[in-house]
Amino acid sequence: MKFLPQDQLEAFLSHLAESAIVVAPQRDQDGVLFFQPWEAGAEVEFEQLLTRQSPKDYVFRQTETYLKFGYEMKGKAAAEEEEVGKKSKEGELAAAEEAPPEGEEPAHEVLQVEAVEDAPEQVIFGLRPCDARGYYQMDQVFGGYGGFYYDPYYMAKREATTLVALTCAQPWSTCFCTAVYGSPSGTDGVDLLLTGIEGGFTAEAVTERGEMLLGFGGFTEVGDGQADAAQTVKDEAFTAIDPPFEIEGVPQGLRDNFEDPAWHDLHMRCISCGTCTYVCPNCYCFNITDEMVEKSGERVRTWDNCFNPGYTLETSGHNPREQKFARFRNRFSHKFSYYPEKYDSLLCSGCGRCIRYCPTKIDLREVIRTLGQPHPDQAAPAEDGEAAGVHAQTGEDL
Amino acid sequence: MAQATDITTGTTASWDGEGRVKVVGILCNWCSYAGADGAGTARLRQPFDFRIVRVPCTGRIDPLHILKAFEKGADGVLVSGCHPGDCHYAEGNYYARRKLELLERMLPQLGFEAERFKYTWVSASEAQRWQQVVTEFIKGVEKLGPREGRAL
Amino acid sequence: MSPANGNYEAVEQRIRELARAALEEGRVDYFIGWTTGYNESEVIPGFVRSADKVDDLVWNPLAAYNLTTFLKRKMPDPPQAKIGVAVKGCDSRTLVSLLQENLVDRERLYVVGVPCEGIVNRRAVSKVFANEVVKIEVAGDQINVTNQDGETKQLAREDYLLDHCRSCNYPNPRYFDDLAGEAVPEPEDQTPMWREIEEFEALPEKEKDRLMAEAFEKCIRCYACINACPVCYCWDNCVCRSRQPKLVGQKVNAQENLMFQMVHMFHVAGRCPSCGNCDRACPVEIPLYLLHRKMNKELKEMLDFEPGIDLEQKPVFQTFDVNDPFGQH
Known part of the structure; x- marks a missing residue:
């Protein structure tokens, strides 16, 4: 475990930004908190617990372009062919019927496909353990878990992504991660976990990737009581959430x-x-x-x-x-x-x-x-079609 | 480079490249399309940066069609139909008038300059008027140039 | 808008009484009112199916939701249900719009009108603290906001009302079967005011364009605005989700998003009294309400028309007048 003094935070972000896109919670013009690409000098907001949307968009994009496609004319005097085609339909037909000179391909359209590669090195900074757990669960779906489908588009981005999570100090009344096997300081999917304590953040590497981030010069060794202080923050947050239901069953x-x-x-x-x-x-x-x-x-x-x-x-x-x-x-x-x-x-x-x-x-x-x-x-299970029968009408126009 | 006569000055001005601006015209079949056709038959010079969509009646036009044209890259849209009272279907253009007027008033709110949209009435016999309407409209759009970096 | 009388409890009691009577007498299968959400800062739609549950219903200045949304085609469950519904002034105007077009069955509807003295802008209030707001309480001209640490801030009610409440001309419902409580005084001069959009209107086109792009860049196309809209009723058959014809593409970017919003806007033109339900439903806080206000302003100028005022009036885009004072050129 290491310690990042508050005044080194910006330097750490700049350090990360040298080799990757840094995505961090920032307020937009209406004061709504979103994960946005960070630029030096921008204000990062850690006080509000959750952003409006989870940062899943940075790995599982809302609009992901797989490929671009189009057709190109090839073969005998393609350009001329097009010109004729423009003038009239008959013209095009007549041109197509003409036998091509020897050794030349007849005019034809060729499908052009261009793959889109979009997997920049990125660090998602200051996401909450529940957000990180979201990736952990999506990894199972897209990562070939249990022999199911492996999605190269998602995984390329996921593998280029480092998650630096932040322990939740003060859960909201709608939080219930402890009821679903999570925790305000959970580490599923997380590479580096920061915990806010007085004067800065303690940092724990969870993965090798996280360990590498600790190489940044601004980190100091944890001082007396800092590890305990972090543990207290985690424990308090954990107990602040009253699990609203029992997940077993x-x-x-x-x-x-x-x-x-x-x-x-x-x-x-x-x-x-x-x-x-x-x-x-x-x-x-x-x-x-x-x-x-x-x-x-x-x-x-x-x-x-x-x-x-x-x-x-x-x-x-x-x-x-x-x-x-x-x-x-x-x-x-x-x-x-x-x-x-x-x-x-x-x-x-x-x-x-x-x-x-x-x-x-x-x-x-x-x-x-x-x-x-x-x-x-x-009650005993409804007779066949009884309960269902009433609502089966919902589909009808009123 | 395309050449066309500038009817207001009588000089042959060059239209700065085909496709510098793209203007879509949505014309009703019975009046304005026939009017535009008449202008062509009478060999009245018209700008070329203009693509006509023929519809049965202006009443058929949804404001969204016009917005869609803008979204797909039109720099201006001109709608023209029968004069009020002369609709082939008796009242289609009266309905259209309300919708188009609302659109015309809303467009500036969406960041469109007023010159990029116009709705007007041209009858089948008004070839001269058609030439004037379309030339003036396109000159207005030309002045603004293509829409770039736009929201819609 | 005049200062609140704070007569909420009496109105709340009256809503409960009317709902209880309707449920007990079997005039309705369920009653839609407002109830408290996950904490005391949220008031949400509440569905009451039996008379012993009517005490769940509340009435206070956080009851923003326009409940006529749940009368829309395909919303009621079961579809032939007899429904009781509570409406504020603006909600009743959307109901009138629906009734004008015969989109709800008046026979199966029981409407409790609720005179309204203005609704608090919860979104603005919740931003006074960085952490969670757990309680919002209105006492006279003051709003007390409490956060999760127990800190309380006092705000002036006037500054934190919804925009359309500040310039509201119709605080009493336009259409109802029973009114819960006394009607509140209506302004004598009912000329609409448009102050909230004037600033935007005055901007140059380029700037408006930029702001629109910025606002709609955020849109996540969750369709909450159209589904929350009481007068947007196409439900599963909305053209913005259609592929053939394809009016709006699948890609989520400012351009397509704005195009989608235009589908909504032009569909509700002449029927939307700008109740603001779309705006409040938006999870990313796009100020949709202002677009609809602008549209209503133009309609007022064009046709001297305000939506949802007169039950006998035909929706303006389903009729015409040969003497319409525009489009003579």
């Missing part, structure tokens, strides 16, 4: 309560937007489209979310999750039930952004408390 509870009528109560104030998923450090759903004008364009991956009507829309026109409550149920079930069945953790790191920034403040904790455990007053 939640994955199975959600499975069991799939048809529970309580879903119909809880989803009522959901407006089916995607805010919760886009501020979340864990949500990783995406969509791939070709954005093109005529024949050239880009293949892009953009964030998608389970509240989007197109998310489950099938080519036939059928949408298995046409109703809002089903989309709502999917979000929570995915995080706490389907994901844990496939991977080795939960898809929630307890930052509470989805509660705080939801337009109607839907409380994930309340949903899990209500439906994550076998329901005490749960």
Whole structure:
């Protein structure tokens, strides 16, 4: 463990910025806190606990261009051909029918594809352990965990990214990381963990990459009592969070309560937007489209979310999750039930952004408390189609 | 370099390169498109930096079509239809008038200069008027030049 | 806006009584009012299905949410539910807009009007502390804000009202079945004021362009604004998500985001009384409200029209007047 005096912070950031893009929480023109690329002299804000969005965008981009494509004319007098084509359609046809002179290829279009490489060396500085845990969980999805798909686009950026996390000194009332196996000083995914104490930060390397950062000359050895002070900050933060639910049994509870009528109560104030998923450090759903004008364009991956009507829309026109409550149920079930069945953790790191920034403040904790455990007053499972029958009408126009 | 007669001065001015500005015209089939056609038939000089989209009626035009044209790189959009009262479908341009007027008033709020959008009425027999309208409009856009680094 | 009478408790009691009666008599399946969120600084939409739960409902100057959003097509669950809803002055105007177009079934609706004396701008208030605000309390002309350390700051209510409350001309609901409490005095001169947009209007075009780009660069296209909007009702069939025709691209950048917002703006033109629900729903604080205010200002000048005032009036873009005072050229 080392110590970084407060007055060395800027020097440390500048040191990091020499070899990488430094991304740190900064306020925008409206006073909203976001992770933004840092430039020397910019004010970094560590006092406010959470940024509006998690920094996942820097690794799992909201708009990621995979490749650019277009067509080029090749072969016999391509330029002339184009000229004829412009004049009239018949002209083009006539030109195409002409036999090409020997040894020359007939005019044809060739697909041109250009890969886009976008994985700069970067340091995400001052993110919270819950944000870092988000990467840890996305790493499982995109990193080939358990023999599943390995995503080169995500992983290239992830491997070029160093995470310098900051212990949360004062959790908010919406924080619940301790309920989901996390901690305000958790180290999942973190390379270097800073803890704010009087006069500066203690720094603990978690990985080799973090160890390398400690080579910066501004660090001093931890002084008397500094390690203890850091431990006190961590302990106090940990105990400040009262776990709102017991996680054991939640994955199975959600499975069991799939048809529970309580879903119909809880989803009522959901407006089916995607805010919760886009501020979340864990949500990783995406969509791939070709954005093109005529024949050239880009293949892009953009964030998608389970509240989007197109998310489950099938080519036939059928949408298995046409109703809002089903989309709502999917979000929570995915995080706490389907994901844990496939991977080795939960898809929630307890930052509470989805509660705080939801337009109607839907409380994930309340949903899990209500439906994550076998329901005490749960009636016998509804007769086939009974409960479902009523709501199956929701899809109809009013 | 394209050449065209500047009708206001009577001189042959050079339009500074095709595509220096891109102007989209959205014209109704029954009046303004026929008017523009008439101007062509009468060999009235018109600027070339102009791409016409023919629609059945100005009532068909959604303000979003115009914004989409701007988004895709148009430097100006000119909408023209039948004179109020002369609509082929009796009342389409009355509806259009309200929508287009609101758009015209909103565009400056989005950072567009007023000269980049105009809606007007040109009948099938007004070839002369068409020439004047389109030339003046494009000169206004030319003066502002291409839209660069724009929000929309 | 006049200083508050602080008559919130009496109105709150009345809302509860009316909701209880409606639920007990079976006139509604559920009642939508406001309730307290995860802490005492948040007031959120509350759904009450049984009479013994009506005491969850609250009324205070944090009750910003426009509940008519939940009457939109495809929102009610079950779809044929009879719904009771509480509306403030501005909320009732969106309800009138919906009723004008027959988008809600009046037969299945029970409307409790709530006279409103102005809603606190929670977003602005919560910024007075760097850490978490846990309680916001309005006492007379003063707002007491408490943070998680227990520190309290006192703010002048006048400075922290929502913009549209400061210039509100219709604090009493325009349409309701029962009014909870006494109507509050309305300003005698109901000429709209536009002071919040005048500064922006005066900027040169280049500057507006820059500010727009800056604001919409932030947009994350979560669609909270359109889904929170009570009069934006296309639900799953919004053209901004359509591929064919493709009006708005999938890429998230300032240009596409602004184009998307224009889809919203022109769709609600003439029906949006600028209740500000979109603005408050935005997780990244894009001042959408100002765009809609500007639109309403232009409509007022063009057609002397204010949305959601008269139930019998046709929405302005679904009708015309041959003598419209513009577009003669």
